[in-house]
Amino acid sequence: MKTPTIQLAGIKKIYQVGDQEVAALAGIDLTIHQGEFAALMGPSGSGKSTLMNILGCLDRPTCGSYKLDGEEVAKLDDDSLAKTRNKKIGFVFQNFNLLSRISALENVALPLVYAGIGKSERLEKAREMLDSVGLGDRADHQPNELSGGQRQRVAIARALVNDPHIIMADEPTGNLDTKSTREIMDIFEKMHGLGRTIILVTHEPEIAACASRQLLVRDGLITKDAGKGEVMEVV
């Protein structure tokens, strides 16, 4: 059988608050295969963001094992984590997180800077990526000259530019109107169709319903793991 893309075993994240220990994640076991579209749901404070950060290699678990493509990443140092993020993971955030001083094109090209790719190749790839999200004509605009939906499409182009096989999206439609939400979700479904692994954090059941798998996180544990179409109540 193929190595799972993501394999978590006994992942715990414990924060020290004063002299009390608070477990944000209380021992998570989770396997996600290549090409899955998983929605992480849960009320605020459930630990879904913490889980997302660990899955996205932005944070390390206190204990437990996290194998990404069969490689243990739980104990990697900061720079190795940065390189892993750069190569394997594309991020899409709720508030877009674009750099405001540079153009859409340069924003999209940013991950390639850290991948060590030369300037002309970088800009060419970024332009292709912007074209593919339908923003080729907005390449030279700065983020504040774009609408919310357009900004999120720029952010998706940026997430995809270095060709990662995992996309982590944290409430990507949280700040968008219905029309833009539809556009963004279409793009995610298209990416899913192309075989990328997508992990989406959301608290909207309708959004989660697009995913092929729905995971409910509560009190630092995955309490429900269901297939496509089932509408879960978060609360």
Next chain:
Amino acid sequence: MLFMESFEMAITALTANKLRSLLTMLGIIIGVGAVIAMVSVGMGVRKNVTDSIASLGSNMLIVMPGSSNRGGPRGAAGSMQTLKLDDAEAIKKKIKNIDYVSPTVSNSYQIVNGNQNWNSSVTGVVPEYMAIQSLKVSSGSFITDDDLTKRNRVAVIGTTVASNLFGSENPVGKNIRVNNSPFKVVGVLESKGQSSVGQDQDDVVIVPLTTAQERLLGITYIRSINVQVSESSKMDQVQSEIETLLRQRHKITGGKEDDFNVRNLTSLMETMTQTTTMITLLLGSIAGISLVVGGIGIMNIMMVSVTERTREIGIRKALGATFQNIMTQFLIESIVISVIGGLIGIVLGIGISKLIAQFGNFTTVVTMLPIIVSFFFSVGIGLFFGIYPARKAAKLDPIEALRYE
């Protein structure tokens, strides 16, 4: 990450906040400018002093009569009448490693040509005087050995004397009266301008030593003997040889006091050079303090910049920027500030020292050394004061940074 990318990012960041970048640079601009201007003033003082000493001739020993102390009250230095022309001749003959020996006498006299008159210093010299004082004759000739032996009434005059007595006329071949005795002008000296102490070096009348002694002053002794030593390393040796020789000639034995003094100009020059170097260093380091203050300004602004851009740092880290990447980006930013500031400072410093020279009537000397040193010092300061903020940026936790509002 490639250097060029960091450089471009730094320029983007600095142009996004033009006024702030300029104000930050101002610290470095003023610092570098002040160092260059102050050191150029110090070097100017040094040049003045060394020039004035060098104009007396290099490797020079000056033999002067001691002070008279017969009968109680002591006279001024040089008041003894024991130093003779023969002593000069003896030094020339008996002591090795000497280029020139030039005995002199001098006094002030009224000089007259027709209805024009002028008071000037008249110096009795030997022909070697010309070489030893690096004098040049612009027209006519200098005193000759023949003039010396025959006690000829000839004179060589400086340009100040020439213009005061003759106007635009060529004085060579004309007669002047010195203390009412006629002298023939045989040459005019090339202008040497003012000495560093403000003395007009062209206000001189030069006559043969013997003529001055017998026909003007009526004396048999001389006021001083300038001895030029061939090598500076032989100065001390020649000095003690002259002392021994003169003690012998003047029959001074045992512990008796010398009736002459031998002065060493090179040691004077060394002392003066040391002093002016200290002045230069002092001025430079006071100015250097402002450079350090400028560096602290850079650090301050970089700290603010890091805090303001916490989110940007978080985004870059999420997209795969390593510690090294962020560190480089911020370090280059502070170095760019200090390099541009340093370059502007160099221009400013040179400009200020030219202005001081122009309007302050003050010699300034701009040399490469302070320019290079202060420039690299400013770059070093950018680097040093940039490291802490850059480290702070690079060490930010990406999750915290992304969450920062």
